[in-house]
Amino acid sequence: MNGLLFNIQKFCVNDGPGIRTTVFLKGCPLRCLWCHNPESQAKEKEIMFYADKCSGCGRCRSLTVDTDDFVCFNDAKEICGKTVSSDYVIAEVMKDYEFYKNSGGGITLSGGEPLLQFEFALDILKKSKEHGLHTAIETCGFAEKDKVKKVAEFTDLFLFDFKESDPELHKTYTGVDNILIQKNLSLLNELKKDIILRCPVIPGYNDRKDNYDKICELANSLVSIIGIEIEPFHSFGETKYNALGRQNAEILMQTDEQINEIIDYIASKTNISVKKA
Amino acid sequence: MGNLTNLKEFIFETDNKACFIERDEILGRLETEMADYDKTDKFAIVFSKLLSEVSVPINENDYFAGRVVEALPYEGLKTANRFLNSVGHFSPDYGKVLNCGLKGIVSEINDNATKKGDTESKSFAKNAAIVAEAVHDYCLRYVDAAEKNGMPEAAKALRTVPYEPAYDFYSALQGIWILHMILSCYIGARDYAFGNFDKYMLPFYEKALADGKTETELTELLAGFFIKTNEICGRCAHNYNEKPVLCQATKQYVNIGGEFPNKFSIICLKAAELNNMAQPEIVVRLKPDADAEFTEQVFKSLAVLTDKVNIYNYDTVFKCLTDRGVKPDIAKDFTYSACCTFDLHYHNPRGEYYVPTMRIFLEVLHSKNYTSIDEILKDYTNALTLDMQNRRRIHSIEGMRQIAVLDSLLITDTAMECKYPYDKDRAYCLNNLFLSGVATIGDSLMVLDKLVFKEKRYSYADFMQILDDNYENSEALRSEILNYERFGNDSENDNYTAMAGNAMVDAVDNLEKRDNEYNIPGFYSLERDNRWCSEIGASPDGRKSGTPFSENQSPAYGADKSGITALLKSVSKLPFHRTAGGGLNLTFSKKVSSDVLKALILSYFNMGGLHVGISVIDREKLQDAMKNPDKYKSLTVRLYGFSEYFVSLPEWQQIAVLNRTEY
Structure with missing residues (x-):
């Protein structure tokens, strides 16, 4: 089974318990206005160009998205997206087995939206379980119910993005409403899967008390939610938007104090652990 | 009782230009006064006179008595006095000092000297007695100072330690501190260490708990001991602010x-x-x-x-x-x-040799037209062995006998034989052999194997010429090389660095040695950035002439691109089971x-x-x-x-x- 990745990141310590390898699958059904991984959105390979690093050597003159094994010596141009087999992914992930063993870590599938490549994601998760790994999946929850249910069989932890409680605003900010997402969250709760809610807090978009209140209401109503993580906005994506020839939304970053206030507010309304992602 | 916060402030307020002038001035005078004195107890007497004259200052925030006075250097003070200056570099037997006292150690030495009966042994025992008494007299001067400055516990302890055995937790720490300070500051050498501190201090800790002291009290007291180590003076050749006399920072x-x-x-x-x-x-x-x-x-x-x-x-x-x-x-x-x-x-006192691994590697590469990596490694091993063997032959230890006056008592198994720390027949002769640049050398082998021996894109001679030209007009090639998967990315190419490491260690193992001699290799470089780099030509791994080579056990700068887990897996491929020195530094951004x-x-x-x-x-x-x-x-x-x-x-x-x- 083959699929399209845009990164495999070792030594991840914030994507589930212990030391983990996070596998980023390319393609996402949402278009969040604040997305900091714009290269994750398209389902196809893309060329990224960092003009400030280019020496003009011309080696990339005939480069296309299908060129194999191209390496720019200045890291100025790269093909984002690599078609690989699930066996390749497992082999890469297993290289760090010793570290998972000593930390209770494992594999996390992220994206993009991993469930957009359902068969591929499922195959990786199944094989991970065969190797005795702890498995986690970071999802926006926008996927067919049956797929979520099937994936849940091989997933220990869901890092479930919850971007906006108001369905209409959700559609405005991400391109889709949150009805299916909420249903899938309830489904996972029924399946008794551990869930950590990941809530981006974006200034001028969803940084409202009524949104925080709804998040708490939801979290308090679902027993499977074991944690809430608040994700502050950061501008890491700007360079990548430029490299893709796209424009990013201009959003101001919050201060640590502002984020701590939000965390304290949410923590005051729930007994579930709340922390900064 | 001391105050940790105030002591910290005091240290940070200290002018970094200040240094320990008093000792140099006294030694300067003694050097003239004793110029014609040529008996074997000369340096024991110099040590004794020095300790009898130096100040005994106390800081009101100190937990333990014993510090030196510092002052700003004045015009004309240019060269540190080396009249009484042993080499340090060992861990004194503080456990024995605490349990037997210097007096007990001297007594044992004396008994053994009497049994042996030769002049040298008797002279050794005589010097041991002189320095032990000198330390005791100095401590008694501190008793008065401690009493006057409201440190009764220190005063009580220094009546006894380190001359006689310690009697409790406080006196043990006080005894170690004053002796350690004398070694480091008055003997004037560097790198005295506390050894297996938790082993020899345990009985005193247990006794203190049994006597009703709390863990919190004892932890603070120990912190008060630890902070004193920031005062240690030593020759500061490598300590960034070169000073004309002894200064802080060992x-x-x-x-x-x-x-x-x-x-x-x-x-x-x-x-x-x-x-x-x-x-x-x-x-x-x-x-x-x-x-x-x-x-x-x-x-x-x-x-x-x-x-x-x-x-x-x-x-x-x-x-x-x-x-x-x-x-x-x-x-x-x-x-x-x-x-x-x-x-x-x-x-043992520690022998050290920074083997010029990079220089020798490039000399070997340029010595003939090689056709395989194995051939290079074989010659490299032989060349390293030859360098280490030659260096050891010219290394003299005779001059150390006289001035290692206090050191000699504290390497106790050698002392009990009435031998000096650097005598040929000391109990243990231990050499640390520091092998630097292992990743640069391994990556160089990888590049040569790929471009010259396997792909044959360059003849060996042509590639050496590229190095001689320092990659001038070969920038594209250099960029390509720097993008190869070098050591540090958990790839098969790591094997070249493992091979380089083994070749270096083989060179150490091939050394001829005496029965009491232990040659311990380590992948380690102290002065990676500045000491030798300027003398080292371009290397096949894309490194230009005069630029840094890889530090310690780490990959070359910028070579590790696959994260920390890959780095650790790569480094673990080095033959560490054959080494005991060197280190790996990991830098985290948060x-x-x-x-x-x-x-x-x-x-x-x-x-x-x-x-x-x-x-x-x-x-x-x-x-x-x-x-x-x-x-x-x-x-x-x-x-x-x-x-x-x-x-x-x-x-x-x-x-x-x-x-x-x-x-």
């Missing part, structure tokens, strides 16, 4: 752990957290399964102390030593008494939890890793510290194998710290 090492960590090992870590100064460096000899509570505390403390802790893999080192013929009961007490540098606790540190390091040790030291760097803070040093006096970073105040570094080294690969 690194201090406290070893803990090993086969049987104890409850006092944990107290040492807690006290180190309370102290949290650049000195002392805590060296943990970690046997992860020995004591779960201790292992847990090690990583909790590492998360707090970061660059102030070294962790060594006990099992790896122990195996290396026993494989090299060291008896297990001696091997199990190994210590690290300097920057990634190895000792057999108090059994704070890492103790759980993650524990998992990382234990995994690395399971794979055979030898050592880890960490730095947590806040790039913005470091950049601000370069502009506003006064705001960051206490900010420490990790260098080579120790902790150093960032603002005390020269600019080139501050930039080197900023350029490290971060995780």
Whole structure:
């Protein structure tokens, strides 16, 4: 089974318990206005160009998205997206087995939206379980119910993005409403899967008390939610938007104090652990 | 009672230009006065006179008595006095001092000298008695000073220690401190270390608890002891601010752990957290399964102390030593008494040699037209052995006998034979052989194998010419080489660095040696950035002439692009089971939890890793510290194998710290 990745990141310590390898699958059904991984959105390979690093050597003159094994010596141009087999992914992930063993870590599938490549994601998760790994999946929850249910069989932890409680605003900010997402969250709760809610807090978009209140209401109503993580906005994506020839939304970053206030507010309304992602 | 906060402030307010002038002035006068005195007790008498004259200052915030006076150098003060200047570099047998006192040690030496009956042994015993009495008299002068300054416990202790055995926890620490200070500051050498501190202090700690002292009280007292180590003076040739006389900054090492960590090992870590100064460096000899509570505390403390802790893999080192013929009961007490540098606790003074591995490698490469990597490695091993053998032949130790007056008592198994630390037939002759640039050499072999021997894109001679031209007009080739998967990315190419490492260690093993001699290799480079680089031509790994080569056990700068887990897996491929020195420094860009540190390091040790030291760097803070040093006096970073105040570094080294690969 083959699929399209845009990164495999070792030594991840914030994507589930212990030391983990996070596998980023390319393609996402949402278009969040604040997305900091714009290269994750398209389902196809893309060329990224960092003009400030280019020496003009011309080696990339005939480069296309299908060129194999191209390496720019200045890291100025790269093909984002690599078609690989699930066996390749497992082999890469297993290289760090010793570290998972000593930390209770494992594999996390992220994206993009991993469930957009359902068969591929499922195959990786199944094989991970065969190797005795702890498995986690970071999802926006926008996927067919049956797929979520099937994936849940091989997933220990869901890092479930919850971007906006108001369905209409959700559609405005991400391109889709949150009805299916909420249903899938309830489904996972029924399946008794551990869930950590990941809530981006974006200034001028969803940084409202009524949104925080709804998040708490939801979290308090679902027993499977074991944690809430608040994700502050950061501008890491700007360079990548430029490299893709796209424009990013201009959003101001919050201060640590502002984020701590939000965390304290949410923590005051729930007994579930709340922390900064 | 002392005050830790005030002592910290006092240290940071100290002018970094100040130095210890009083000793030099007295020695200058004694050198003239005793110029014509040529008896064998000359330096014992010089030492005795010196101690009888120096000041006995006390700081009102001190927990323990004993410090030296410092002052700003005056015009005309240019050269440090080397009249009484041994070499240090060992861990004194403080355990024996605490249990027998100097008096007891001298008495044993005396008995043995009488039994042996020869003149040299009697002379040795006579000198031992002179210096022990001198230390005692100096301590008695401190008794008065301590009493006058409201330190009755110190006054009481110094009536007894270190001349006679210690009687409780406080007197043990006071005795060690005053002796350590005398060694470091008045003998004027560097690198005296505290050895396996948690072993010999345990009985005193247990007695204190039994006497009703609390763990909190004793931890604070120990922190008050640790902070004193920041006062240690030593010759400062490598300590960044060259001064005309002795000055502060010799690194201090406290070893803990090993086969049987104890409850006092944990107290040492807690006290180190309370102290949290650049000195002392805590060296943990970690046997992860020995004591779960201790292992847990090690990583909790590492998360707090970061660059102030070294962790060594006990099992790896122990195996290396026993494989090299060291008896297990001696091997199990190994210590690290300097920057990634190895000792057999108090059994030996440490020999060190920085083998010019990079220079010799390039000389070998240019010596003939090679056709294979194996051929290069064979010649390289032979050339290294020859260099080490020649160097040892010219190394003289005769001059050390006279001036190692106090040192001689404290390497006790040699002392009991009435021998001096550097005598040929001392109990243990231990040489640390530092092998630098292993990754640069390994990557160079990889490039040669690929481009010359396998792909045959260049003839051997043409490639050597490219090196001679320092990659001039070959920039495209150099860019290509720098993009190869070099050492540090957990790839097959790591094997070249492992081969280079084995070739270096083979060279050490091929040395002829005496029965009491142990040659211990380590992948280690102290002066990676400035000492030899300027003399070293371009290397096949794309490194240009005069630029840095790889540091310690690390990959070349910028070569590791696959993250910290890949790095650790790569480095674990080095033949650490054959080495006991050197280190691996890991730099993190943000704070890492103790759980993650524990998992990382234990995994690395399971794979055979030898050592880890960490730095947590806040790039913005470091950049601000370069502009506003006064705001960051206490900010420490990790260098080579120790902790150093960032603002005390020269600019080139501050930039080197900023350029490290971060995780």
